[in-house]
Amino acid sequence: MQTFTSVIKMQEWCKEQKREGKTIGLVPTMGYLHQGHLALVREARRACDIVVVSIFVNPIQFGVGEDFEDYPRDLDKDSLLLEQGQVDAVFAPSIKEMYPLGYNSFVEVLGEISQKLCAQSRPIHFRGVTTVVSKLFHICLPDQAFFGQKDAQQVMIIEKMVRELNFPLSIVRVPIVREEDGLALSSRNVYLDAEQRKQALVLNRSLQAARELIQSGERNVAKVKSLLEQTIKTSPGAIIGYAEIYDASDLTEVEEIKGQVLIALAVKFGTTRLIDNLLVEV
Ligand code: PAF
Numbered sequence: 001m002q003t004f005t006s007v008i009k010m011q012e013w014c015k016e017q018k019r020e021g022k023t024i025g026l027v028p029t030m031g032y033l034h035q036g037h038l039a040l041v042r043e044a045r046r047a048c049d050i051v052v053v054s055i056f057v058n059p060i061q062f063g064v065g066e067d068f069e070d071y072p073r074d075l076d077k078d079s080l081l082l083e084q085g086q087v088d089a090v091f092a093p094s095i096k097e098m099y100p101l102g103y104n105s106f107v108e109v110l111g112e113i114s115q116k117l118c119a120q121s122r123p124i125h126f127r128g129v130t131t132v133v134s135k136l137f138h139i140c141l142p143d144q145a146f147f148g149q150k151d152a153q154q155v156m157i158i159e160k161m162v163r164e165l166n167f168p169l170s171i172v173r174v175p176i177v178r179e180e181d182g183l184a185l186s187s188r189n190v191y192l193d194a195e196q197r198k199q200a201l202v203l204n205r206s207l208q209a210a211r212e213l214i215q216s217g218e219r220n221v222a223k224v225k226s227l228l229e230q231t232i233k234t235s236p237g238a239i240i241g242y243a244e245i246y247d248a249s250d251l252t253e254v255e256e257i258k259g260q261v262l263i264a265l266a267v268k269f270g271t272t273r274l275i276d277n278l279l280v281e282v
Contacts, residue, residue, distance in 0.1 A: 001083045003090045007098070007139050010091045014052065014141040022049035026142035028133060031055040031092075032072040033081050036177040036185035040146040041085045043174050052140045053082050054091040056098065060106075061128025072190055091140060098135065107134040109157045109164070113251045117153045117242055117264055118275065129154055130161050142169050150176045150184050152262055152277045156251065176276075178204065184276045196269040199235040203265055203276040206231035206243070210263050211280050219257045219282070221245050232267060241266035241273060248279055257282055 004010040017024055025048030027040045037053075044051045055078055062068035075092060082090055107130045108114070114126050137145065147155040159171050177185045182204035183197070192200060209231045210224050218224055228243040246252060248260040257280070264277040 001079070001087055001090060003079065003092060005091075005093050005097065007093060010052075010089070010093075011139050011141070013089065014139070017050050018141055023143040024048055024050045024052060024141055026136065026140045026145045027051065027053045028136050028145065028147070029053060029055055030057045030071065030187065031078050032074055032187040032190075033078045034177075034185045034187065036148055036150060038081065038085055039177050040148060040174050041082065041087060043172060044144070044146045045086055047144055047172065048142075050088045051086070052089045052091060052142070053087050054136050054140065056091075056093055056132065056136075058098075058128055058132040059095055060099070060131060061125050063122055063124055066122070067188075067191075072187055091136075098132070106131045107161065107165075109161050113153070113157055113160060116246070116251050117244060118266060119153075121241060121266075121273075126154070126157050130157060133158055134161070134165075134167075137167055137169060144170050144172050146172045146174055148176065149173050149279075150186065150275070150277070152264060152279075153251070182208075184274075186274060188272055188274065191272040192269060196237060196272065199237045200267075200269050200274055202232050202235035202238055203267060203274060207263055207265065207276060207278040210245075211278060214257055214280050214282060221255055221257060221261075224257065224263075228263065228265070232265070237269050239268040241268060243267075 025044030027044050029037050057071050059068055106127055108127045109130055155173050162171055181201055183200055206228050210228050213224055213227050232238050232240055243265050245261050245263050247254050248262040260279055260281045262277055262279055266275045
């Protein structure tokens with residue numbers, strides 16, 4: 001496995017792979033890898049000749065007062081895991097390498113999809129994500145790029161960007177990976193103490209309760225949302241950021257559940273904000 005920190009060297013290496021007729025799968029990450037990331041790597045390994053994983057805690061997707069400085073980092077451990085996952089190359093640039101002095105170019109997907117859910121409390125977040133992901137696509141030249149369904153709004157926005165800006169690649173969504181007790185894997189789970197971790201199980205529990213209500217025939221969104229909120233509130237430390245149900249194709253409002261809907265949650269436990277979601281089809 002090769003590790004690159006230089007944009008030009010990474011890009012040259014990827015060009016060379018393409019000249020040899022190989023397909024490239026890119027897994028963009030911010031590091032501190034867990035089984036969720038490794039599921040993305042396995043999908044990429046299965047689908048492409050070459051697998052590149054980027055590790056970069058992207059400062060421009062964090063707002064003031066968010067956890068950029070504290071975001072967990074462990075490049076040595078990540079490298080070991082990726083080596084075992086038969087990754088061909090790791091791209092781990094510095095901030096200066098990605099955003100040199102005077103850097104001033106951004107990519108932004110406008111519209112409803114970028115204004116709801118996480119955008120409400122993190123207004124600059126998705127602009128930071130689409131900018132860095134565009135740069136990673138130009139540097140690593142992937143044929144396919146792999147993203148987790150856990151960040152449902154992120155992957156929807158990236159799919160829209162790829163479609164509308166004609167990036168010559170396809171986006172592959174990989175299902176959420178959960179612990180045995182249902183907690184969705186996230187690098188931020190390390191912030192939780194034992195009590196908060198126990199309380200955080202309410203995320204999956206409320207999603208499952210909503211799914212069961214829909215499966216039993218309920219189609220009224222307000223009623224399902226009410227059950228979601230009630231269930232989350234059974235956990236004393238949980239502070240709801242949002243508990244929403246939208247059309248899964250474009251995050252538009254729905255009153256009646258039909259087709260595929262996205263049930264999406266953001267809940268704070270102490271200072272840790274966790275997100276989770278579920279796609280339900282009727
Ligand atoms: O999902 C993440 O880890 C990040 O938002 C991403 C896609 C790597 C961009 O920094």
